Every structure is written in C-alpha cells, then in structure tokens.
Amino acid sequence: MHRPENTLLQQLSPAARQQLLDHCKPFELVLSAELSVRGQPLEHAHFPVEGFLSLVIDVDSHPPLEVGMVGAEAMLGSELILGLAPTPWRALVQGAGSSWRIGARQLRAQVQAIPELEALLQSCLLARLHQQTLAAACQRYHPIAPRLARWLLMSQDRSRSECFHVTQEFMALMLGVRRAGVTEAASHFQDSGLITYHRGELTVRDRHALEAQACSCYAADKQIYQRLMTAKR
Template sequence: MHRPENALLLKLRPAARQQLLDHCEPFELVLSAELSVRGKPLQHAHFPIEGFLSLVIDVDSHPPLEVGMVGGEAMLGAELILGLAATPWRALAQGAGSSWRIGAQQLRTQIDAIPELEALLQACLLTRLHQQTLAAACQRYHQIAPRLARWLLMMQDRSHSECFHVTQEFMALMLGVRRVGVTEAASHFQDSGLIVYHRGELTVLDRKALEAEACSCYVADKQIYQRLMKAKV
C-alpha cells in the first residue's frame, strides 16, 4: 500500500527535500491536541502526512469557529516566512495521524538555505489567504446543507477514508451554526443515501452525490490550490 506523503514536500527537488527533512522529526498528531495557540509564538511548523488540522478562531464569548483546514496538501506555519511570532488562530488536530515537525527558527534557517522552499511557502500562504477569503463569503451566503456537504468532502479528502468519528455538536461548532440546522441537513443526506450516521460515526456512501450537494466553494477551493501552487512553485 502506498505510504501517504505531504504534497508540499514532494514539490521540492529530492536534494532540497532531504535537506529539509534532515531538520524535521516525525510527530504524532493526537486527536484534539492543540498545536498552536492564538496570540502566542509559533514554536513549530508541521507538514501533515496523515490526519488533518482545523484552524479555529475565538471571538469574544462566542464558540470557536473553524476558518481553515490543513492536511497533507499544505502545512501549518507558512506565516513564519513573514517573520511573524504569533498566529491569529488555534490549530487543533481533528484527524489523528502524523506529520513532519520542524522548529520555527530551524524553518527560517532552511528558508534562507533553500531558495525554492521560500517560493513554496509563499505560494502556500497566498493559497490560504485566497481560500479563507472564499470561506468567509461561503459562510455568509450559502445555506447550511451545501456547506455541510463541502465540509464533509474536505474532511474525507484529508482523512483518506470514507468513515470518521464526528458529532453533530462538533459539525455545528465548526460551521458556526445551530445544531438543529446540521441535524436537518445530515438527516436529508442520510435519507437520500449519501451518508450513514449513527452515534458519532459517519460514513460517506455516495461521494459523487455528496459533491453534487456541496456548494460551489468546494470546487473553487480546489481550483485556487491548483492555480496558485502551480503558478508560484
């Protein structure tokens, strides 16, 4: 069985990739672990291999809201290229797995030593900016069911599995909506044979049908990634 890899690292020339990996260490992504804290210095960057991270933001006394998702297609910590000491969000492991981890200062040193790594991180950061802008508009204008379909597809893309553990409370929290809205949308998908959901265990049965239910932002998000990563790297 083919071992998953991080797509960003694969964009580096083999010699450059190995030079970077020589300064990385394998790291286990434990479900619900917090890898960065809002407003505090980022200690490490992560290149996920399996599993994925949610970027969540806390505003006043409101529940946390997901503003981004990072899996094997990207990395956590690209903003270190800007010299930033802190991030505006918290990064939580929402899918158990593994990553390559590198210290913040070590990454900055490697950026100076590997010119193509700088271009790669610039592209990654620009892609995230465009995707988060799209996500903000999606949250404002699209209905709950299409947004839920998009979110489930994004989870599946990064977990590489048809089955995952996720509660309705968590889905509502990540989408920033009331649980009743998620319950109605999930029930519709289940009644239509797209998913099966029981006590927090969700299985995607018909991915193509789920893609048809998702809002246009799902495809647009992928197009942003393909266009910007290809143009800049």
C-alpha cells in the same frame, strides 16, 4: 501498500526535500490536541502526512469557528516566512495521524538555505489566504446544507478515507451554526443515502451525489489550490 506523504513536500526536489527533512522529526497528531496558542507565535511548523487540522478562531463569548483546514496537501506554519508573529487562531487536530514537525526558527533558517522552499511556502500562504477569503463569503451567503456537504468533502479529502470520526456538535461548531441545523442537514444526507452516521463515525456513501449538494465553494477551493500550488515557480 502506498506510503502516505505530504503533497507539499513532494513538490520539492529530492535534495531539497531531504535537506528539510533532516531538520524535521516525526510527530503524532492526537485527536483534539491543540498545536498552537492564540495570541502567541507558532513554536513549530507541521507538514501533515496523515490526519488533518482545523484552524479555529474565538471571538468574544461565541463558540469557536473554523477558518481553515490543513491536511497533507499543505502545512501549518507557512506564515513563518513573514516572521515570528502571534497567530489569531488555534490549530486543532481534527483527524488523528502524523506529521513532520520542525521548529519555527529552524524552518526560517531552512527557508534562507533552500530558495525553492521559500517559493513553495509563499505559494502555500497565498493559497490559504485566498481560501480563507472564499470561506468568509461562504459563511455569510450559503445555506447550512451546501456548506455541510462542502465541509464533509473537505474532511474526506484530507482523511483520505470514506470513513472518519466527527460529532454533530463539532460540525456545528466548525460551521458556526446551531446543532439543530446540522442535525437536519445531516439527516437529509443520510436519508438520501449520501452518508451514514452512527456514534461519531461518518461514512461517505455517495461522493458524487454529495458533491452535487455542496456549494460552489468546494470546487472553487480546489481550483485555487490547483492554480497557485501547481504553477511553475
């Protein structure tokens, strides 16, 4: 059976990867757990192996809104290369799994010791900034159904499974819309045979058709990652 890995770590040379992992510890990602506190510096960085995280921001009395998603393709904490600064968001475990966890100060020390790690984290941070800019435009201009299709595809990519757990209430919160809008869009996808949904368990039945329903931001998001994370450093 294929052993899951963090794709970001796999881009390091074997020696550099082992040096970094010597300072990391396995960590269980428990569904709905919060890995950071808004307004406080990150205490740990995480390299997800299985499962994924949502970066959510709270504005005044409004419900939380997702501004980023992190799975095994990336990491939580790339901004630590810039210093120990308060974060504007909370990191919430959206899909249970596991990660490699390292203390913030330890990571910064390893960045100094491993030049290729610094270059990798710079690329990771830049990719996230580009993706968050795209997400802001998507949030403003695209209708609910294409955005939901995009979000479901992003969640499936990071869960590495056709099936994952999610509630309609959570989908509405992550998209920043009313639950009725998500219910209508999800019902249309289900009636069309794209997904099945029952008691919080969602299964993608026709990924190709779901991709056709997604807004252009899904493909653009992947292109950003491909361009910035696979370029020679």
